[in-house]
Amino acid sequence: SAVISQKPSRDICQRGTSLTIQCQVDSQVTMMFWYRQQPGQSLTLIATANQGSEATYESGFVIDKFPISRPNLTFSTLTVSNMSPEDSSIYLCSVEAKGGGFTYEQYFGPGTRLTVT
Amino acid sequence: GNSVTQMEGPVTLSEEAFLTINCTYTATGYPSLFWYVQYPGEGLQLLLKATKADDKGSNKGFEATYRKETTSFHLEKGSVQVSDSAVYFCALISGGSYIPTFGRGTSLIVHP
Numbered sequence: 001s002a003v004i005s006q007k008p009s010r011d012i013c014q015r016g017t018s019l020t021i022q023c024q025v026d027s028q029v030t031m032m033f034w035y036r037q038q039p040g041q042s043l044t045l046i047a048t049a050n051q052g053s054e055a056t057y058e059s060g061f062v063i064d065k066f067p068i069s070r071p072n073l074t075f076s077t078l079t080v081s082n083m084s085p086e087d088s089s090i091y092l093c094s095v096e097a098k099g100g101g102f103t104y105e106q107y108f109g110p111g112t113r114l115t116v117t
Numbered sequence: 118g119n120s121v122t123q124m125e126g127p128v129t130l131s132e133e134a135f136l137t138i139n140c141t142y143t144a145t146g147y148p149s150l151f152w153y154v155q156y157p158g159e160g161l162q163l164l165l166k167a168t169k170a171d172d173k174g175s176n177k178g179f180e181a182t183y184r185k186e187t188t189s190f191h192l193e194k195g196s197v198q199v200s201d202s203a204v205y206f207c208a209l210i211s212g213g214s215y216i217p218t219f220g221r222g223t224s225l226i227v228h229p
Contacts, residue, residue, distance in 0.1 A: 004160070031215060042206065042221045043161075092160055096215055106217060108153075108160035 002027055002097035004109035012115045013083055020079045021112045023093030028073035031096035034066070037111070038089045046091075049076040083116045090114070119144045123207050123220035130197055130227050138192040138223045140181075140207035148211035150174075150183055150190040155204045155222070164192075164205070202227045 003026040013019050023032065032049040046066055047055040055068040070076045080087050093109040124139040142148065149168045153161040165174030170185035179194045190207060204224050208217040 006160075033216070042219045045216060048216075104215070105163055105166075108162070110158075110160040113158075 002029060002095050002107040004093055004095060004107060006093055006109040006112050008112060009110065010113040010115075012117060015084050015116055017083055018079055018081045019083065019114060020077050021091055021093075021114075023076045023078070023109055025074045025095050025097075027097065029095040029097050030073070032070060032076045033094040033096075033106075034068065034076070034078045035092040035094060035108075036089045037092060043092065046078070049078075080114065083114075085116045088114055088116045119148070119209060119211050119218040121207050121209055121218055121220035123205075123223050126204075126222070126224035128223060128225050130225070132199055132227055132229055133196045134227075136192070136194040136197045136201075136225065138205055138207075138225070140190045140192065140220060142188050142190065142207070142209050144188075144209055144211040144218075146211050146213075148209040150181070151208040151210070151217065152179070152181055152190070152192050153206040153208060153219075155206065157203070161206065197225070197227045199227045199229055201225060 005024045007022045034046040035043045037043050045058050046061045047057045049055050049068050049070040051070045065081055067079045090111040090113050092111045094106050096104050121142050151166045152164040154164045155161050165176040167174040167183035173182045181190050181192045204222045206222045207220040210217050
């Protein structure tokens, strides 16, 4: 299993500014992911955070808007740049780690609730 | 491609009522199926899973059976509690991917 913490848990930001969200895992993991959950919507994968190389972004998401760092196997950051009200969402960090037996499962952090005014 | 369809919410029930949240899917190959729960103000937690046809996942009184013939994975609970109020997400992993495809989520509200 994996226990994930995120900072901050919530923030209210002005448009045009940037916010960096931190994700810390209690064990070394290979795969780390960042998701966005817009109000009343399902989860959308933003990118896979790769250790030692650039993140892999999904269609519709770009590095200039959502730069990601992954300096080691337990930590990652996501920055939401030049924010607009449309960026108001919950941002979730996720990892793939061993579950029961020999299976791998996805574990999620508590999320960062961002409101842009 | 893969997709997951869940019934629209919110689902509003009285305590001790029977719960069903429908989930159907389309997928390549033989997917693994999951239900996640998101309590207010928290991230997603894995509730239960099933990895092959006719498997039944169960946890905390919730059950779901992997039905290949109807491509469904409906979530059920015999007697809900107020503490079960949350958003429930159906998801699948298939085609060699390690990234889940999520449904839209179904909000459950249980009244005393």
